[in-house]
Amino acid sequence: MPFFIIVIIAALIEYWYITLPAVFCLFIPSIILHFQKEHYFASEEFITRKKEISTLVAEHNDVAEYVQTIRNNESLKMAFSSTGEHAHLASSVNTSHHNYKRDRNIAHFGATNVHNCSLQIVRNASQNPIKYLIKYFGINTIEETLADIEKFGETISRLESAISNLNIRESSIAKTFAPPQFILEHFKEEFMQLVGVELSSLSVPYPVYAFEYVSAGGNSGQKTTVTLNTPTIDALIETLSEKIRFRKSTAGQRALMTAKFREFIKKRDNHTCKYCMVSLMDEPHLLLEVDHILPISKGGLSTEDNLQTLCWRCNRTKSNKVSHTSQEITTQNGVPLKSENKCTELKKSHGNVNNQKDNAVKDIAHTTQIKQSDKKRDFLPFAKKHLKLKEYNEAILWLNTTIENHEDLANAYYLRAFAFNKISDKNKALSDLRKAAECGNNKAIDILRKRTDSN
Ligand SMILES: [Zn+2]
Incomplete structure (x- = not known):
């Protein structure tokens, strides 16, 4: 050990009455901070x-x-x-020693x-x-x-x-x-x-x-x-x-998926998720993504009409949906059926949503519900939002989901009758109106009564 270090140590020990308080003072601020922190966290x-x-x-x-x-x-x-594609197949040793710094080989x-x-x-x-x-x-x-x-x-x-x-x-x-x-x-x-x-x-x-x-x-x-x-x-x-x-088939049909184009799609969709209709206005920190409605793997193109804005929750559920069928989900979900209720039978007879998009929406809604089983999601507001915007087909999708989930059936049937009427599907409208009436919806009962009276 060098001589001067021995001298310093000896001096520190010799003048301990100065050294010790000095060391103590050095640590006091952090000790106080530590106690303040512990106090705050408790x-x-x-x-x-x-x-x-x-x-x-x-x-x-x-x-x-x-x-x-x-x-x-x-x-x-x-x-x-x-250059190095197959390089891992060979080994190379550098044998030069003269003035060697880096191995080029x-x-x-x-x-x-x-x-x-x-x-x-x-x-x-x-x-x-x-x-x-x-x-x-x-x-x-x-x-x-x-x-x-x-x-x-x-x-x-x-x-x-x-x-x-x-x-x-x-x-x-x-x-x-x-x-x-x-x-x-x-x-x-x-x-x-x-x-x-x-x-x-x-x-x-x-x-x-x-x-x-x-x-x-x-x-x-x-x-x-x-x-x-x-x-x-x-x-x-x-x-x-x-x-x-470009091959003729795709030439000019698709846009390039650049950041600029994704931003364009989000703006077109008013920064609103196309499934749950939650927007950046509702949730300032909402993470929005651009989704291919028909995936590229299934032949979908990056065209404006095949792209939509989805929130991260709906996009995650959409990509997970392959592993669950909606039937399983309903059982896992364990939503109690309203027993001895005529509406329940109606619901069972009405589980026929056919096209692919419907099923996607249903699955998303269902799985989302599992994820959020503690804060139960109500689908009716989404349906109403679409009705307000006169987007009757979208509203019907959400009402299907509502009915699948046995929520407020009377109202859901009534609103769906309204939407079907708007898109001139009179038969479905009438059938839903009857179901709404059977579930005790007064407005539906009134309309049906007036219809019978006028006939
Ligand atoms: Zn969403």
């Missing part, structure tokens, strides 16, 4: 606020779980191959996202990243590649929006909770944990492509990297589409 105020904010927290955690699902289920690989040949090249190409790539990405990473200028990149771009953009939505929710939770400033300054993570916010360090897994030059001796090198974030992917999509000779 306080009635904290516990009450925590209860008040629990819905916000639960919703945040749901979104966090949703982000994980996207990350796990969607493909996040862009399989570009380049095994630099990054094994990675498909690194293109080993001349200094000139590295420089050019930094000027013209999209052109060089297409040229050197084997991106084929064909429709299939374009579709793959668009799909990948959608996943990346969904993750970007969902993660930024989570961040907004987190700061909103902190703001609404409004704990003392020192808590947010010094104990934010602990605070979030105690409030129940599942903080996971989520980030978007952007692929990074690199052009790398390493000189023969390994003494010098240069690198250009291209990160595939939404602006880069969009530029790639636009550049590719200019180069592709």
